[in-house]
Amino acid sequence: MWRLKLVCPHADCNKRELISAGIHQKVRQVVDVSGFYNMASEYLQCTDCDRKVISWSHDILSQLDVGHRVQFPCILTAMLACDMQVILLLRNRGLGNSSSKIQKKLEEQHSEAHLKKQLHYLNDCKGFSDAMKTGLVVNIAF
Template sequence: MYFVASEYLACRRCKRKVISWSHGLFSQLDIGHRVQFPCILTSKLACDFEVASLMRQRGLGNSSSQIQRKLQERHAEVWMQKTVQYLQDCKGIASAVTSGLILPMPFDPAPAMPPVPKHRWLMQVYAQDVLRRLDEIKATITSHGRILKMDSTKKVARKLAGKSYGTATSATNVGNEHGRVIMSVLTASEGYGLSPMVEGLINRYRMAGVAPPEVLYVDRDFCGNTLLRRMFEEWNNMTIRLDIWHFMRRFAVGCSTDSTAMPLL
């Protein structure tokens, strides 16, 4: 439980009261004081950072509803322990009254368990947590890499609808060793019109002051003085290699025929 001493700001029209705390005010503090703040405040409730951190790794089995049910169960266990302890203390005092050691005194009933906020409120807290870490998230998304992988697919282009339908037949993506897609482009055909993307990728590394990548894995055009190698001529120390997935496909084609299939490894 947290107690915050602050003034309330009330709207003259709707009479709604809002606590005088916001991300803009919080971000003005230095980093030493910001890390000491233990919770995320909303209009009426506060959420501990330990609960907010559970929302960062959400998946199919870890949704906001699932987290809310876990919090409900945990709060019920703690409330039950506190209630049993309170009733046990009341029993001891009642025994002392019966023995005549102390004067009779009334006992208040055990307090009811406060309701746990719904999953929609948890999503609101998660949005504020993302806003608080926005600079860090941007730095992570726009990260570079020492190992890049460039691959083209037609499945993304087939999902285009409306006026953009039929304008592109291939989507080329560039990712790093952390599994993040750092650049993506739609082209009229596979391997065609990639020069602007390559120039933008090189300028991105140059403007960030980051060393060029060491290896680039591709699905084609990796042998000899290909067009792709000439587009990356500024990164002359970068090695271009065939990625393992396409290597295994070509290996399987070369080692198996229609009459003799390659045994499973």
Template sequence: MPHRIWRLQLTCPQPSCTGSMVKAGLYRTIRRVLDIDGWYLMATEYLECLRCKKKVGGWSQGIIRQLAPTYSRQFPAVLTYKLSCDHRVVTQLKSRTLGNSATQLCNTLREQHLDARMRRAIQYLGVCEQFLALCSVRGQFPPPPTMPTLPSPIWLLTVYGYDIMTRLDEYKARITSTFGSILKMDSTKKVTKKLSRAFHKEGQELTLGTTIVPSILSVSLIISELN
């Protein structure tokens, strides 16, 4: 709830409008979010443009894009049309290798969901038993709710696609720049000498080319490296 809780000033996400957004009640739909070992529910607020009267939910991309990283990084999930997926699950998809597929992740999630549900069911039945032992009236408690069906591996891959779409600007920036951190493995002088040789070689390769290759090489040295 960026406006209601954080009091942030937001503008209308419509391309041709610059109106201010004000709060307009709570969003009527609650999203169910897939987590590592269960599900949780997520709610948001409605925001309305003062100029064009357009209403959007607080979790729409047009609103989240306006937030500073301090706030936008707190948004926990990737939203799709029906279900939503927590970033902790999406992170598992990033490290996919041979034998570590979306199907494998689905199986792992099923195991973790079953384990967590079992623990909660035991806790629930234990509390029911204690309650029945304390009161004189004999009765029966309803059984614990069944476990919701987990989404398919294809859905997980769809979510991963949505997540990539939100980081598209970052990927575009990486096309024209090479950015990386340098771990100190040698003395500062040796590291600097190695880097200068690498730059010299890179420069030669570029000058030998028949066409002009736009290349931006940015190197970030940790401050402690230079000291």
């Protein structure tokens, strides 16, 4: 996407360029401040040794300049993923601002975002319900 040359991180390889080898089979669910989102990753394959490397590995990210690295919205690990906004909240911990307090704050914000989505959905349902009463659309089960 950025037209950057990424090379194979393995020591016994000749630093050959990596090419795309498809999407990684596991999609990560990322914790965000207002909810969750999904993040897919790409496999990269060496043209010399044919080994595959996941695109979010430290060996690959360390080849990027700072300007490109800061464009990643989250931190991915083998098991979990966390948005950078949540990481910033965790960095600002201090007296009276424990990780459990931040967790409760995130749960509250997730609940508020979910409530807004439900209200939006129900408002759209009301419009269809009114249209059913006037005969504009056939009966719809919500």
